[in-house]
Amino acid sequence: MQRTLVVIALLAVGLTACQENPVSGRRQLALVSEEQAQSSSAQAYAQTLNEAQKKGKLSTDAALNSRVKRITDRLIVQAGNMYAPSREWKWSVAVIDEPTLNAWCMPGGKMAIYTGIIEKLKLSDDEIAQIMGHEIAHAILGHGRERMSRAMAMQGGMTLGSIVAGRDLSVLSPVADIALTLPNSRSGESEADRYGIELAARAGFDPHAAVRLWGKMSSAGNGGPPQFLSTHPSPDNRIQALNALVPQMMPIYEKAR
DSSP: OHHHHHHHHHHHHHHHTEEEOTTTOOEEEOSSOHHHHHHHHHHHHHHHHHHHHHTTOBOOOHHHHHHHHHHHHHHHHHHHHHSGGGGGSOOEEEEEOSSOOOEEEETTTEEEEEHHHHHHTTOOHHHHHHHHHHHHHHHHTTHHHHHHHHHHHHHHHHHHHHHHHTSOOGGGHHHHIIIIIHHHHHHHHHHHHHHHHHHHHHTTOOTHHHHHHHHHHHHTTOOOSOGGGOSSOOHHHHHHHHHHHHHHHHHHHHHHO
16 A cells, blocks of 8 residues: 555656647656756766866867868757757757767767767768757757656655665666666657757758768768667667658758858
């Protein structure tokens, strides 16, 4: 009986804490406020850049930094048109000199891209725009805040469940992560692909570059684990979905050009 009450309480919290995303229209768990998400992201960003600087990992390549900023500035303008509150964000982009094939954008517009992905994949401006458009889409779609909320809900669920069961259930966390977190994260990745390619198109970057980019990622052996255990769609599925979006995005791109 007590265990049932805990489950009901958790479900009630989840339902009341869901909000409709103003960009996608999808309902999202929002236990963490936008202010909290941005504040914690700003602290994490400052710490990340500070550590990178101490290690001499912040790129000093003026031409590369200028190139990345020029591209992201165009995307930021379109992010503001897609999600008006982002016009007030304190946007920032850093180029981190590491071989990692990665880039990210935290809540509030704190961004980074790694030299590894640019150099190893020999990215064009259009392809960089697709990467950063995808990452910016994560931010304006509230995916960072959603991940924080899911983590908080899962942690709270495990704590309450342990009390009721009279034993530590934290060992079940990986199972809960696969069962609950990954499907939503894959959905978030697909959303970021969809809105990221549109952001790039609105900014005047070729939508075909999204397909080329993921072809390069696949060739680089960055496909990762099987799709059912991955937070990212497999490269083949991703390329297929992006290919289907290209005809819709071309008129936007042609108008922006």
